[in-house]
Amino acid sequence: MDIEVGELERAKLTPARELTVRTRPDRIHMVDLFAGPGGLDVAAHWLGLQVDGIEMDANACATRDAAGLRTVEGDVRDHGPAEFYDSGDFRILAGGPPCQTYTVAGGGAGRRALNEVLELVKAMSPTSGEDPAAKWQGINARLDELDDVRTGLVVEPLRWVLQAHEAKRPYDAIVLEQVQTVLPVWLAVKEVLEQLGYQVVCGILRTEEFGVPQTRRRAILIARLGCAPSLPEQTHQPYRKQGKYSEEELKRIECTTMQDALKRSEEFKVISNYGTGGDPKARGQRTFNQPAATITGKVSRNRLERLDGTALKSDSPRLSLDEAGRLQTFPAKYPWSGKDQAQQIGNAIPPRLAAHILAATLGWQLDQHALKDAVYGPWEETKSSKPLAPRLPGEDD
Known part of the structure:
Protein backbone atom coordinates (compact mmCIF):
# COMPACT_ATOMS: atom_id res chain seq x y z
CA MET A 1 0.00 0.00 0.00
CA ARG A 240 40.91 18.96 -12.99
CA LYS A 241 43.63 19.79 -15.47
CA GLN A 242 46.17 17.79 -13.50
CA GLY A 243 43.83 14.82 -13.24
CA LYS A 244 44.65 14.12 -9.57
CA TYR A 245 41.74 12.62 -7.65
CA SER A 246 41.04 11.40 -4.15
CA GLU A 247 40.34 7.74 -3.50
CA GLU A 248 36.64 8.55 -3.15
CA GLU A 249 36.56 10.52 -6.41
CA LEU A 250 38.23 7.67 -8.29
CA LYS A 251 35.20 5.50 -7.50
CA ARG A 252 33.01 7.81 -9.56
CA ILE A 253 32.36 7.83 -13.30
CA GLU A 254 34.82 9.82 -15.40
CA CYS A 255 33.74 13.28 -16.59
CA THR A 256 31.36 13.39 -19.53
CA THR A 257 33.24 14.99 -22.41
CA MET A 258 32.17 17.27 -25.24
CA GLN A 259 32.66 14.39 -27.66
CA ASP A 260 30.37 12.16 -25.58
CA ALA A 261 27.62 14.72 -26.10
CA LEU A 262 28.34 15.95 -29.63
CA LYS A 263 29.61 12.84 -31.47
CA ARG A 264 31.55 14.94 -33.99
CA SER A 265 33.49 13.15 -36.71
CA GLU A 266 36.80 14.99 -36.06
CA GLU A 267 38.86 15.53 -32.94
CA PHE A 268 38.73 19.22 -32.06
CA LYS A 269 39.55 21.94 -29.59
CA VAL A 270 37.30 24.84 -28.61
CA ILE A 271 38.90 28.28 -28.36
CA SER A 272 37.11 30.99 -26.44
CA ASN A 273 36.77 34.04 -28.65
CA TYR A 274 35.75 36.60 -26.06
CA GLY A 275 36.56 37.98 -22.63
CA THR A 276 40.34 38.09 -23.07
CA GLY A 277 40.96 41.66 -24.18
CA GLY A 278 41.58 40.54 -27.74
CA ASP A 279 44.77 38.61 -26.91
CA PRO A 280 44.55 35.24 -28.75
CA LYS A 281 47.18 33.68 -26.47
CA ALA A 282 45.06 34.40 -23.41
CA ARG A 283 41.97 32.67 -24.74
CA GLY A 284 40.83 29.57 -22.92
CA GLN A 285 40.92 26.24 -24.72
CA ARG A 286 39.31 22.85 -24.13
CA THR A 287 39.74 19.71 -26.21
CA PHE A 288 37.12 17.24 -27.40
CA ASN A 289 37.96 14.76 -24.62
CA GLN A 290 37.27 17.30 -21.85
CA PRO A 291 34.05 18.91 -20.62
CA ALA A 292 33.26 22.30 -22.12
CA ALA A 293 33.86 25.54 -20.28
CA THR A 294 30.72 27.25 -18.99
CA ILE A 295 28.18 27.69 -21.78
CA THR A 296 27.08 31.33 -21.91
CA GLY A 297 24.99 33.47 -24.21
CA LYS A 298 28.17 34.15 -26.19
CA VAL A 299 28.75 30.48 -27.03
CA SER A 300 28.35 31.14 -30.76
CA ARG A 301 31.57 33.21 -30.67
CA ASN A 302 33.69 30.20 -29.74
CA ARG A 303 35.84 28.79 -32.52
CA LEU A 304 36.50 25.10 -33.17
CA GLU A 305 39.57 23.80 -34.96
CA ARG A 306 41.65 20.65 -35.22
CA LEU A 307 44.09 19.82 -32.44
CA ASP A 308 47.02 20.99 -34.58
CA GLY A 309 45.38 24.39 -35.13
CA THR A 310 44.26 23.78 -38.71
CA ALA A 311 40.72 24.16 -39.96
CA LEU A 312 38.21 21.36 -39.50
CA LYS A 313 37.60 19.52 -42.74
CA SER A 314 34.09 18.13 -42.34
CA ASP A 315 32.59 19.68 -39.20
CA SER A 316 31.46 23.25 -38.59
CA PRO A 317 33.99 25.62 -36.97
CA ARG A 318 31.20 26.89 -34.70
CA LEU A 319 28.89 25.13 -32.30
CA SER A 320 25.34 24.94 -33.58
CA LEU A 321 22.54 25.96 -31.23
CA ASP A 322 21.52 22.32 -30.95
CA GLU A 323 25.08 21.41 -29.96
CA ALA A 324 25.21 24.20 -27.38
CA GLY A 325 21.93 22.90 -25.97
CA ARG A 326 23.31 19.37 -25.79
CA LEU A 327 26.35 20.62 -23.85
CA GLN A 328 23.76 21.96 -21.41
CA THR A 329 22.15 18.46 -21.47
CA PHE A 330 18.95 19.56 -23.15
CA PRO A 331 17.69 16.55 -25.10
CA ALA A 332 18.37 16.13 -28.78
CA LYS A 333 16.27 18.23 -31.15
CA TYR A 334 14.98 20.48 -28.38
CA PRO A 335 12.92 23.08 -30.28
CA TRP A 336 14.80 26.32 -29.60
CA SER A 337 12.60 29.14 -30.85
CA GLY A 338 12.28 32.92 -30.84
CA LYS A 339 15.22 35.30 -30.79
CA ASP A 340 18.36 35.28 -28.62
CA GLN A 341 18.46 31.49 -28.60
CA ALA A 342 22.12 31.37 -27.54
CA GLN A 343 21.25 33.55 -24.54
CA GLN A 344 18.33 31.29 -23.67
CA ILE A 345 20.65 28.29 -23.72
CA GLY A 346 23.35 29.97 -21.66
CA ASN A 347 20.92 31.19 -18.99
Whole structure:
Protein backbone atom coordinates (compact mmCIF):
# COMPACT_ATOMS: atom_id res chain seq x y z
CA MET A 1 0.00 0.00 0.00
CA ASP A 2 1.32 3.43 -0.91
CA ILE A 3 2.18 5.80 1.92
CA GLU A 4 0.46 9.12 1.44
CA VAL A 5 2.38 12.38 1.66
CA GLY A 6 0.62 13.51 4.83
CA GLU A 7 1.61 10.32 6.65
CA LEU A 8 5.20 10.77 5.56
CA GLU A 9 5.35 14.31 6.84
CA ARG A 10 3.96 13.24 10.21
CA ALA A 11 6.62 10.54 10.48
CA LYS A 12 9.24 13.22 11.27
CA LEU A 13 12.15 11.05 10.11
CA THR A 14 15.29 13.10 9.63
CA PRO A 15 17.47 11.73 6.82
CA ALA A 16 15.87 12.60 3.48
CA ARG A 17 16.80 9.21 2.06
CA GLU A 18 14.53 7.62 4.71
CA LEU A 19 11.70 10.02 4.01
CA THR A 20 11.14 9.34 0.34
CA VAL A 21 8.04 10.97 -1.11
CA ARG A 22 6.02 7.94 -2.16
CA THR A 23 3.06 9.35 -3.97
CA ARG A 24 2.24 9.19 -7.64
CA PRO A 25 4.55 11.57 -9.54
CA ASP A 26 1.57 13.05 -11.37
CA ARG A 27 0.18 14.12 -7.98
CA ILE A 28 3.31 16.17 -7.32
CA HIS A 29 3.08 19.70 -8.70
CA MET A 30 5.89 22.19 -9.20
CA VAL A 31 5.66 25.89 -9.95
CA ASP A 32 8.80 27.09 -11.71
CA LEU A 33 9.35 30.83 -11.29
CA PHE A 34 11.51 32.59 -13.91
CA ALA A 35 11.21 29.36 -15.87
CA GLY A 36 13.24 30.36 -18.93
CA PRO A 37 13.31 27.87 -21.82
CA GLY A 38 12.71 24.93 -19.51
CA GLY A 39 15.78 23.51 -17.75
CA LEU A 40 13.94 22.57 -14.55
CA ASP A 41 10.75 21.75 -16.46
CA VAL A 42 12.49 19.22 -18.70
CA ALA A 43 13.84 17.40 -15.63
CA ALA A 44 10.41 17.52 -13.99
CA HIS A 45 8.86 15.92 -17.08
CA TRP A 46 11.47 13.15 -17.01
CA LEU A 47 10.54 12.53 -13.36
CA GLY A 48 6.83 12.49 -14.20
CA LEU A 49 5.92 15.61 -12.21
CA GLN A 50 3.27 18.14 -13.13
CA VAL A 51 4.83 21.57 -13.68
CA ASP A 52 3.72 25.08 -14.57
CA GLY A 53 6.33 27.68 -15.46
CA ILE A 54 5.99 31.44 -15.18
CA GLU A 55 8.11 33.38 -17.67
CA MET A 56 7.84 36.89 -19.10
CA ASP A 57 10.47 36.75 -21.86
CA ALA A 58 8.66 36.24 -25.17
CA ASN A 59 11.58 34.38 -26.71
CA ALA A 60 11.85 31.88 -23.88
CA CYS A 61 8.07 31.47 -24.00
CA ALA A 62 8.32 30.68 -27.72
CA THR A 63 10.74 27.87 -26.93
CA ARG A 64 8.55 26.61 -24.10
CA ASP A 65 5.50 26.62 -26.36
CA ALA A 66 7.35 24.69 -29.07
CA ALA A 67 8.51 22.19 -26.43
CA GLY A 68 4.98 21.69 -25.13
CA LEU A 69 5.69 23.07 -21.64
CA ARG A 70 2.81 24.57 -19.67
CA THR A 71 3.48 28.27 -19.31
CA VAL A 72 1.97 31.32 -17.69
CA GLU A 73 3.41 34.15 -19.77
CA GLY A 74 3.84 37.12 -17.50
CA ASP A 75 5.72 38.79 -14.68
CA VAL A 76 6.21 36.67 -11.55
CA ARG A 77 5.42 39.78 -9.49
CA ASP A 78 1.90 39.85 -10.96
CA HIS A 79 1.13 36.31 -9.79
CA GLY A 80 1.01 34.45 -6.52
CA PRO A 81 0.73 31.02 -4.91
CA ALA A 82 -3.06 31.09 -4.63
CA GLU A 83 -3.31 30.42 -8.38
CA PHE A 84 -1.89 26.92 -7.85
CA TYR A 85 -3.14 25.83 -4.41
CA ASP A 86 -5.21 22.93 -5.75
CA SER A 87 -2.65 21.65 -8.25
CA GLY A 88 -1.24 18.66 -6.35
CA ASP A 89 -0.96 16.62 -3.14
CA PHE A 90 2.70 17.53 -2.74
CA ARG A 91 3.71 21.00 -3.89
CA ILE A 92 7.14 22.28 -4.87
CA LEU A 93 8.16 25.88 -5.45
CA ALA A 94 11.23 26.20 -7.66
CA GLY A 95 13.03 28.99 -9.41
CA GLY A 96 16.21 30.64 -10.55
CA PRO A 97 15.57 34.40 -10.35
CA PRO A 98 17.74 36.69 -12.48
CA CYS A 99 20.56 38.33 -10.58
CA GLN A 100 22.61 40.41 -13.00
CA THR A 101 22.81 43.44 -10.74
CA TYR A 102 24.79 41.81 -7.94
CA THR A 103 26.75 39.06 -9.63
CA VAL A 104 29.02 41.38 -11.56
CA ALA A 105 32.64 40.73 -10.65
CA GLY A 106 33.68 42.55 -7.53
CA GLY A 107 32.27 45.96 -8.44
CA GLY A 108 31.01 48.43 -5.87
CA ALA A 109 27.58 48.59 -7.51
CA GLY A 110 27.29 44.81 -7.38
CA ARG A 111 28.20 44.76 -3.69
CA ARG A 112 25.65 47.48 -2.91
CA ALA A 113 22.95 45.58 -4.78
CA LEU A 114 23.80 42.40 -2.87
CA ASN A 115 23.57 44.27 0.44
CA GLU A 116 20.18 45.66 -0.59
CA VAL A 117 18.92 42.16 -1.28
CA LEU A 118 20.20 40.84 2.05
CA GLU A 119 18.44 43.70 3.85
CA LEU A 120 15.22 42.90 1.98
CA VAL A 121 15.42 39.24 2.98
CA LYS A 122 15.92 40.28 6.61
CA ALA A 123 12.92 42.60 6.41
CA MET A 124 10.78 39.73 5.12
CA SER A 125 11.48 37.56 8.17
CA PRO A 126 8.25 36.67 10.01
CA THR A 127 7.60 38.57 13.22
CA SER A 128 5.09 37.57 15.90
CA GLY A 129 1.96 39.72 15.86
CA GLU A 130 2.84 41.57 12.68
CA ASP A 131 0.19 42.91 10.31
CA PRO A 132 0.80 41.11 6.97
CA ALA A 133 -0.80 43.89 4.94
CA ALA A 134 1.37 46.58 6.53
CA LYS A 135 4.45 44.39 6.20
CA TRP A 136 3.99 43.87 2.46
CA GLN A 137 3.19 47.54 1.96
CA GLY A 138 6.53 48.42 3.51
CA ILE A 139 8.45 45.81 1.52
CA ASN A 140 6.84 46.92 -1.74
CA ALA A 141 7.82 50.50 -0.96
CA ARG A 142 11.44 49.42 -0.50
CA LEU A 143 11.34 47.49 -3.76
CA ASP A 144 10.04 50.58 -5.56
CA GLU A 145 13.04 52.56 -4.30
CA LEU A 146 15.65 50.22 -5.83
CA ASP A 147 17.80 51.75 -8.56
CA ASP A 148 17.47 48.61 -10.71
CA VAL A 149 14.19 46.69 -10.64
CA ARG A 150 16.04 43.41 -11.30
CA THR A 151 17.71 43.63 -7.89
CA GLY A 152 14.46 42.82 -6.12
CA LEU A 153 13.49 39.87 -8.30
CA VAL A 154 15.61 37.46 -6.27
CA VAL A 155 13.27 37.83 -3.27
CA GLU A 156 10.17 36.91 -5.30
CA PRO A 157 10.38 33.18 -4.45
CA LEU A 158 10.51 34.14 -0.76
CA ARG A 159 7.41 36.31 -1.24
CA TRP A 160 5.58 33.28 -2.66
CA VAL A 161 6.72 31.12 0.26
CA LEU A 162 5.62 33.66 2.86
CA GLN A 163 2.24 34.29 1.24
CA ALA A 164 1.57 30.55 1.02
CA HIS A 165 2.55 30.24 4.69
CA GLU A 166 0.25 33.11 5.69
CA ALA A 167 -2.60 31.35 3.86
CA LYS A 168 -1.81 28.12 5.76
CA ARG A 169 -1.04 26.40 2.44
CA PRO A 170 2.73 26.03 2.73
CA TYR A 171 4.85 24.44 0.06
CA ASP A 172 6.11 20.97 0.89
CA ALA A 173 9.46 21.65 -0.77
CA ILE A 174 11.41 24.59 -2.15
CA VAL A 175 14.23 24.50 -4.71
CA LEU A 176 16.23 27.59 -5.65
CA GLU A 177 19.25 27.78 -7.95
CA GLN A 178 21.50 30.41 -9.46
CA VAL A 179 25.15 31.20 -10.13
CA GLN A 180 27.52 30.57 -7.23
CA THR A 181 27.82 34.24 -6.23
CA VAL A 182 24.18 34.07 -5.07
CA LEU A 183 25.03 31.71 -2.20
CA PRO A 184 25.00 34.54 0.42
CA VAL A 185 21.40 35.28 -0.58
CA TRP A 186 20.38 31.63 -0.27
CA LEU A 187 22.00 31.48 3.17
CA ALA A 188 19.94 34.50 4.23
CA VAL A 189 16.78 32.93 2.78
CA LYS A 190 17.64 29.73 4.66
CA GLU A 191 17.37 31.57 7.98
CA VAL A 192 13.90 32.86 7.09
CA LEU A 193 12.70 29.44 5.93
CA GLU A 194 13.92 27.84 9.14
CA GLN A 195 11.76 30.29 11.09
CA LEU A 196 8.80 28.92 9.11
CA GLY A 197 9.61 25.33 10.10
CA TYR A 198 11.56 24.22 7.04
CA GLN A 199 14.76 22.24 7.19
CA VAL A 200 17.17 23.64 4.63
CA VAL A 201 20.46 22.79 2.97
CA CYS A 202 22.51 25.09 0.73
CA GLY A 203 25.67 24.55 -1.24
CA ILE A 204 27.64 24.89 -4.46
CA LEU A 205 27.32 22.11 -7.02
CA ARG A 206 29.74 21.51 -9.89
CA THR A 207 27.81 20.46 -12.98
CA GLU A 208 30.45 18.06 -14.32
CA GLU A 209 30.12 16.03 -11.10
CA PHE A 210 26.58 15.17 -12.20
CA GLY A 211 27.33 14.07 -15.75
CA VAL A 212 27.00 17.44 -17.48
CA PRO A 213 29.70 17.81 -20.21
CA GLN A 214 30.52 21.29 -18.98
CA THR A 215 32.20 22.94 -15.99
CA ARG A 216 29.74 25.25 -14.31
CA ARG A 217 28.94 25.98 -10.68
CA ARG A 218 25.48 26.62 -9.26
CA ALA A 219 24.35 27.76 -5.82
CA ILE A 220 21.51 25.50 -4.68
CA LEU A 221 18.95 25.70 -1.88
CA ILE A 222 16.70 22.76 -1.02
CA ALA A 223 14.08 23.05 1.74
CA ARG A 224 11.57 20.51 3.06
CA LEU A 225 8.83 20.51 5.67
CA GLY A 226 9.05 17.62 8.09
CA CYS A 227 12.43 16.22 7.14
CA ALA A 228 16.04 17.18 6.56
CA PRO A 229 16.91 17.30 2.85
CA SER A 230 20.30 16.48 1.40
CA LEU A 231 22.14 17.87 -1.58
CA PRO A 232 22.43 15.31 -4.40
CA GLU A 233 25.37 12.94 -4.26
CA GLN A 234 27.99 13.38 -6.97
CA THR A 235 28.12 10.64 -9.60
CA HIS A 236 31.07 11.82 -11.72
CA GLN A 237 34.60 13.00 -11.10
CA PRO A 238 35.34 16.74 -10.95
CA TYR A 239 37.29 18.23 -13.83
CA ARG A 240 40.91 18.96 -12.99
CA LYS A 241 43.63 19.79 -15.47
CA GLN A 242 46.17 17.79 -13.50
CA GLY A 243 43.83 14.82 -13.24
CA LYS A 244 44.65 14.12 -9.57
CA TYR A 245 41.74 12.62 -7.65
CA SER A 246 41.04 11.40 -4.15
CA GLU A 247 40.34 7.74 -3.50
CA GLU A 248 36.64 8.55 -3.15
CA GLU A 249 36.56 10.52 -6.41
CA LEU A 250 38.23 7.67 -8.29
CA LYS A 251 35.20 5.50 -7.50
CA ARG A 252 33.01 7.81 -9.56
CA ILE A 253 32.36 7.83 -13.30
CA GLU A 254 34.82 9.82 -15.40
CA CYS A 255 33.74 13.28 -16.59
CA THR A 256 31.36 13.39 -19.53
CA THR A 257 33.24 14.99 -22.41
CA MET A 258 32.17 17.27 -25.24
CA GLN A 259 32.66 14.39 -27.66
CA ASP A 260 30.37 12.16 -25.58
CA ALA A 261 27.62 14.72 -26.10
CA LEU A 262 28.34 15.95 -29.63
CA LYS A 263 29.61 12.84 -31.47
CA ARG A 264 31.55 14.94 -33.99
CA SER A 265 33.49 13.15 -36.71
CA GLU A 266 36.80 14.99 -36.06
CA GLU A 267 38.86 15.53 -32.94
CA PHE A 268 38.73 19.22 -32.06
CA LYS A 269 39.55 21.94 -29.59
CA VAL A 270 37.30 24.84 -28.61
CA ILE A 271 38.90 28.28 -28.36
CA SER A 272 37.11 30.99 -26.44
CA ASN A 273 36.77 34.04 -28.65
CA TYR A 274 35.75 36.60 -26.06
CA GLY A 275 36.56 37.98 -22.63
CA THR A 276 40.34 38.09 -23.07
CA GLY A 277 40.96 41.66 -24.18
CA GLY A 278 41.58 40.54 -27.74
CA ASP A 279 44.77 38.61 -26.91
CA PRO A 280 44.55 35.24 -28.75
CA LYS A 281 47.18 33.68 -26.47
CA ALA A 282 45.06 34.40 -23.41
CA ARG A 283 41.97 32.67 -24.74
CA GLY A 284 40.83 29.57 -22.92
CA GLN A 285 40.92 26.24 -24.72
CA ARG A 286 39.31 22.85 -24.13
CA THR A 287 39.74 19.71 -26.21
CA PHE A 288 37.12 17.24 -27.40
CA ASN A 289 37.96 14.76 -24.62
CA GLN A 290 37.27 17.30 -21.85
CA PRO A 291 34.05 18.91 -20.62
CA ALA A 292 33.26 22.30 -22.12
CA ALA A 293 33.86 25.54 -20.28
CA THR A 294 30.72 27.25 -18.99
CA ILE A 295 28.18 27.69 -21.78
CA THR A 296 27.08 31.33 -21.91
CA GLY A 297 24.99 33.47 -24.21
CA LYS A 298 28.17 34.15 -26.19
CA VAL A 299 28.75 30.48 -27.03
CA SER A 300 28.35 31.14 -30.76
CA ARG A 301 31.57 33.21 -30.67
CA ASN A 302 33.69 30.20 -29.74
CA ARG A 303 35.84 28.79 -32.52
CA LEU A 304 36.50 25.10 -33.17
CA GLU A 305 39.57 23.80 -34.96
CA ARG A 306 41.65 20.65 -35.22
CA LEU A 307 44.09 19.82 -32.44
CA ASP A 308 47.02 20.99 -34.58
CA GLY A 309 45.38 24.39 -35.13
CA THR A 310 44.26 23.78 -38.71
CA ALA A 311 40.72 24.16 -39.96
CA LEU A 312 38.21 21.36 -39.50
CA LYS A 313 37.60 19.52 -42.74
CA SER A 314 34.09 18.13 -42.34
CA ASP A 315 32.59 19.68 -39.20
CA SER A 316 31.46 23.25 -38.59
CA PRO A 317 33.99 25.62 -36.97
CA ARG A 318 31.20 26.89 -34.70
CA LEU A 319 28.89 25.13 -32.30
CA SER A 320 25.34 24.94 -33.58
CA LEU A 321 22.54 25.96 -31.23
CA ASP A 322 21.52 22.32 -30.95
CA GLU A 323 25.08 21.41 -29.96
CA ALA A 324 25.21 24.20 -27.38
CA GLY A 325 21.93 22.90 -25.97
CA ARG A 326 23.31 19.37 -25.79
CA LEU A 327 26.35 20.62 -23.85
CA GLN A 328 23.76 21.96 -21.41
CA THR A 329 22.15 18.46 -21.47
CA PHE A 330 18.95 19.56 -23.15
CA PRO A 331 17.69 16.55 -25.10
CA ALA A 332 18.37 16.13 -28.78
CA LYS A 333 16.27 18.23 -31.15
CA TYR A 334 14.98 20.48 -28.38
CA PRO A 335 12.92 23.08 -30.28
CA TRP A 336 14.80 26.32 -29.60
CA SER A 337 12.60 29.14 -30.85
CA GLY A 338 12.28 32.92 -30.84
CA LYS A 339 15.22 35.30 -30.79
CA ASP A 340 18.36 35.28 -28.62
CA GLN A 341 18.46 31.49 -28.60
CA ALA A 342 22.12 31.37 -27.54
CA GLN A 343 21.25 33.55 -24.54
CA GLN A 344 18.33 31.29 -23.67
CA ILE A 345 20.65 28.29 -23.72
CA GLY A 346 23.35 29.97 -21.66
CA ASN A 347 20.92 31.19 -18.99
CA ALA A 348 19.29 27.80 -18.36
CA ILE A 349 20.06 25.28 -15.65
CA PRO A 350 21.29 22.02 -17.22
CA PRO A 351 18.36 19.55 -17.11
CA ARG A 352 20.65 16.70 -16.06
CA LEU A 353 21.73 18.65 -12.98
CA ALA A 354 18.11 19.67 -12.36
CA ALA A 355 17.06 16.01 -12.39
CA HIS A 356 19.60 15.24 -9.64
CA ILE A 357 18.41 18.23 -7.59
CA LEU A 358 14.71 17.40 -7.88
CA ALA A 359 15.31 13.73 -7.13
CA ALA A 360 17.30 14.69 -4.02
CA THR A 361 14.48 17.01 -2.97
CA LEU A 362 12.01 14.12 -3.20
CA GLY A 363 14.36 11.52 -1.75
CA TRP A 364 14.29 9.49 -4.97
CA GLN A 365 17.14 7.42 -6.37
CA LEU A 366 17.88 8.18 -10.02
CA ASP A 367 18.43 5.39 -12.52
CA GLN A 368 21.66 6.65 -14.11
CA HIS A 369 21.20 4.60 -17.26
CA ALA A 370 17.67 5.94 -17.75
CA LEU A 371 18.93 9.47 -17.09
CA LYS A 372 21.63 9.11 -19.74
CA ASP A 373 19.08 7.78 -22.23
CA ALA A 374 16.77 10.71 -21.48
CA VAL A 375 19.55 13.25 -22.01
CA TYR A 376 20.63 11.79 -25.34
CA GLY A 377 17.17 10.83 -26.56
CA PRO A 378 14.86 13.09 -28.61
CA TRP A 379 12.64 15.38 -26.57
CA GLU A 380 9.46 14.32 -28.38
CA GLU A 381 9.92 10.82 -26.97
CA THR A 382 11.14 11.57 -23.45
CA LYS A 383 8.83 14.45 -22.48
CA SER A 384 5.84 12.15 -22.03
CA SER A 385 7.46 8.78 -21.31
CA LYS A 386 8.54 9.76 -17.76
CA PRO A 387 11.78 7.76 -17.95
CA LEU A 388 12.92 8.74 -14.44
CA ALA A 389 9.60 8.36 -12.61
CA PRO A 390 9.82 5.81 -9.77
CA ARG A 391 7.77 2.65 -9.98
CA LEU A 392 5.59 2.35 -6.90
CA PRO A 393 4.26 -0.90 -5.42
CA GLY A 394 1.33 -2.18 -7.45
CA GLU A 395 2.17 -0.20 -10.58
CA ASP A 396 2.61 -1.98 -13.87
CA ASP A 397 6.08 -1.92 -15.45
